[in-house]
Amino acid sequence: MARALAKSTVERFRKRLEEERAHLEAQIADYEREIEEARMTEASSDRSPDPGNPEASSVKLEYAKELSIEQNSVDLLGKVRHALMRIEAGTYGTCESCGKPIPVERLDALPYATFCVECAARAS
Numbered sequence: 001m002a003r004a005l006a007k008s009t010v011e012r013f014r015k016r017l018e019e020e021r022a023h024l025e026a027q028i029a030d031y032e033r034e035i036e037e038a039r040m041t042e043a044s045s046d047r048s049p050d051p052g053n054p055e056a057s058s059v060k061l062e063y064a065k066e067l068s069i070e071q072n073s074v075d076l077l078g079k080v081r082h083a084l085m086r087i088e089a090g091t092y093g094t095c096e097s098c099g100k101p102i103p104v105e106r107l108d109a110l111p112y113a114t115f116c117v118e119c120a121a122r123a124s
Contacts, residue, residue, distance in 0.1 A: 004101050005093040013111050014087050017080050020111070024077040031070035038062055079112040086114070095119050 005013075086092040093102050097119035106113050115123060 005104065005107075009104065010087060010092055013092065013107060014084065016111055017084050017087070021077065021080045021084065024073050024080060028070060028073050028077065031066055031073065035066045035070065038066060076112075079114075082114070083112040097123070 083092060086094075093107060094100070095102055095116040096114045098116060100116050102113055102116050106117060113120070
């Protein structure tokens with residue numbers, strides 16, 4: 001049975017989550033720049049006199065990939081921010097479903113986890 005987290009453990013996770021938040025925010029900003037560049041390239045490709053331009057298809061595929069990666073990063077950033085809010089509220093490390101402590105091993109793997117293993121399995 002997992003027990004409530006020690007303050008030092010919560011602080012370790014806070015530091016890790018804050019670093020992850022900063023990393024994701026920078027990554028998202030990079031993706032947004034790349035997407036804008038792809039959008040500009042796509043716009044110029046669309047005006048190309050050759051409608052069968054293979055480069056236009058490649059650019060569109062790259063643009064779609066960047067959008068997908070950015071969305072995944074945005075989703076993860078939301079989870080990280082939620083975990084940091086839970087730290088501030090004093091509820092970090094407690095399952096949002098059953099109220100039992102989330103094992104440290106699970107938080108080591110997913111520091112933004114909000115459910116214990118059992119509740120996460122039921123939610124899937």
